[in-house]
Amino acid sequence: MTASGPGSVRPGGRTARVRDAVRKATLAELAEHGYPGLTVDNVAARSGVHKTTVYRRWGNAEGLVADALELAAGEPWPVPDTGTLAGDLRAIARLVLTGFTDPGHGPVTRAFVLAAAQSTGAARALHGFFARRHEQSAAVVERAIERGEVPAGTDAADVVRVAVAPLYYRLFVTGEAVDEAAADRAAASAATAARAGAFVAP
Incomplete structure (x- = not known):
C-alpha cells in the first residue's frame, strides 16, 4: 500500500x-x-x-x-534472546504457534492468512508484514553468526522461514494438529540445518 x-x-x-x-x-x-x-x-x-x-x-x-x-x-515484536540459535528459533516457533492457537488472537491471525488467498491487496499486505517480521527476527541469526554457531553468510530470513513453515503447512494445507512439540521439532530442524551451512548461498 x-x-x-x-x-x-x-x-x-x-x-x-x-x-x-x-x-x-x-x-x-x-x-x-x-x-x-x-x-x-x-x-x-x-x-x-x-x-x-x-x-x-x-x-x-x-x-x-x-x-x-x-x-x-509496525508494532514491536518480542524477538527472543536465549543465548543459542536453537533456543531463539524454538521461542519464535512457539510465538507463531500461540498466534494461531490463542482463543482471542487465533481466529484473526488465521483470517489474515486466508484473506491473502482471496485478495491480491491482502496478499501484498501480508507479504509486507512477513518481510518486516523477517527483518526483525534476523537478529537471532546474526547473533548466532557472531557466536560462531553458524557460518558467515547464512541467510537469516531463510532460517526463520524453515523454522516456522511446517506450522503453516499443517494449519493451512494438511489440516493436521499443531502443538509445542511440532513447533519445537521444526525449530530444531532449522537450527541443525543452519549449523551445517545449509542456508549459505553457494
Missing part, C-alpha cells in the same frame, strides 16, 4: 483515533465472521465511524485488511 492508498492517515489527533477505531472493529469482525464476512458497513457500525468515511479512506474489505496488517507490521 502506498502513502496515498486506502487507510492512509497522518498520525495524531482525531485521524489517528478514527484509524484505531476502524482497525479494532476490523479485527473484531474478522474474528467473528472471517474475511468472507468482512464488510465496510459492519466495520463502520461497530467502530462508530460513519460508513462514508470508512468507504472514502479504506474503500472495501481488502483495504481494511491491508491497513490492519500495515499497522501490525
